Amino acid sequence: MTLKILITGASGLLGSKIVELNKDRYEIIPTHSTQPFHPNSVKMDIIVGENVLQVFNKFRPNVVIHTAAETNVDRCESYKNEAWKVNVEGTRNIAEACKNANAKLIFISTDYIFNGEKGLYNEEDKPNPINYYGLTKLKGEEIVRAHCEDYIIARPSVLYGWHLKKTNYVTWVINSLKQGKRIDVVEDHYNSPTLADNLAEAVLRTIETDANGTYHIAGSERINRCDFALKIAEAFKLDKTLINSIKMEDLKVWIAKRPKDSSLSVDKAQKELKVGLLNVKEGLVKMKKRENSEKCHL
Ligand SMILES: NC(=O)c1ccc[n+]([C@@H]2O[C@H](COP(=O)([O-])OP(=O)(O)OC[C@H]3O[C@@H](n4cnc5c(N)ncnc54)[C@H](OP(=O)(O)O)[C@@H]3O)[C@@H](O)[C@H]2O)c1
Numbered sequence: 113m114t115l116k117i118l119i120t121g122a123s124g125l126l127g128s129k130i131v132e133l134n135k136d137r138y139e140i141i142p143t144h145s146t147q148p149f150h151p152n153s154v155k156m157d158i159i160v161g162e163n164v165l166q167v168f169n170k171f172r173p174n175v176v177i178h179t180a181a182e183t184n185v186d187r188c189e190s191y192k193n194e195a196w197k198v199n200v201e202g203t204r205n206i207a208e209a210c211k212n213a214n215a216k217l218i219f220i221s222t223d224y225i226f227n228g229e230k231g232l233y234n235e236e237d238k239p240n241p242i243n244y245y246g247l248t249k250l251k252g253e254e255i256v257r258a259h260c261e262d263y264i265i266a267r268p269s270v271l272y273g274w275h276l277k278k279t280n281y282v283t284w285v286i287n288s289l290k291q292g293k294r295i296d297v298v299e300d301h302y303n304s305p306t307l308a309d310n311l312a313e314a315v316l317r318t319i320e321t322d323a324n325g326t327y328h329i330a331g332s333e334r335i336n337r338c339d340f341a342l343k344i345a346e347a348f349k350l351d352k353t354l355i356n357s358i359k360m361e362d363l364k365v366w367i368a369k370r371p372k373d374s375s376l377s378v379d380k381a382q383k384e385l386k387v388g389l390l391n392v393k394e395g396l397v398k399m400k401k402r403e404n405s406e407k408c409h410l
Pocket residue numbers: 120121122123124125126127143144145146147156157158159178179180181182183184198202220221222223249268269270271272278
């Protein structure tokens with residue numbers, strides 16, 4: 113029997129990579145809430161419970177990969193009701209539908225559920241979010257555990273990769289340096305940058321290995337934003353002197369607090385899923401190789 117995999121947020125950075133990777137292997141049902149990104153995408157607003165049920169009743173998926181979220185950390189802080197609706201109530205609608213349909217649920221969470229005081233967090237460490245985005249994603253995790261027996265909670269960190277319409281940290285650095293713009297980047301903010309294509313492969317491994325539970329699925333290297341920008345410049349042969357290192361307290365554009373060091377230990381995922389999680393250089397090299405094949409990207 114061919115698995116039927118429904119993907120929420122299929123138009124997003126991670127969702128689009130998951131669709132691309134799986135479309136020839138499984139029956140894929142990409143979904144969107146605003147504009148369709150894939151030719152056969154189905155409209156499903158996760159906030160609307162009835163809409164979710166209709167789509168589940170029609171397609172009867174065996175596996176659901178739930179990537180849809182309000183991912184803008186500052187918008188979550190400023191528009192708390194909207195963030196709660198999408199990240200908490202939307203996740204509840206998906207979890208309930210999975211329970212009723214007996215479908216495996218793969219929920220994409222985040223490193224921002226941690227407070228960032230320790231770094232290199234493992235799956236046993238206690239979450240303690242310091243911003244509203246992290247809080248809503250943690251509530252999402254609790255809902256998934258409460259509703260579903262067969263689930264994966266995958267926690268990545270700082271996603272990057274090519275996307276036709278959306279920018280991310282890496283594409284922002286590349287575009288700015290290409291245009292000769294000076295950029296301020298923080299030297300005291302650490303995470304585990306994750307190539308979206310690599311995360312998509314690892315998510316697929318959780319299905320193939322029939323894994324269950326919580327996994328940190330991120331890049332294998334802890335790095336600060338400034339060193340990350342320098343490595344981006346190196347990989348894409350851009351002008352490093354445009355990169356200006358500053359402290360988080362001097363960056364005035366953030367509305368929400370950021371954890372200082374939310375880097376993740378990926379030992380469990382590497383061992384149990386037998387998946388190669390890339391370090392920063394490996395991820396950037398892979399991205400560079402795809403620069404010309406993924407046209408019109410940002
Ligand atoms: N980006 C990061 O650095 C990062 C880091 C750690 C964890 N994560 C987690 O990884 C996952 C994927 O992130 P991403 O960066 O790939 O996301 P993204 O590019 O921001 O895409 C998010 C998607 O969510 C969909 N969405 C928003 N509201 C919706 C609603 N009411 N109903 C249905 N769909 C809705 C959007 O679809 P439409 O365009 O159709 O509205 C959008 O395509 C998220 O769960 C995020 O929390 C991200």
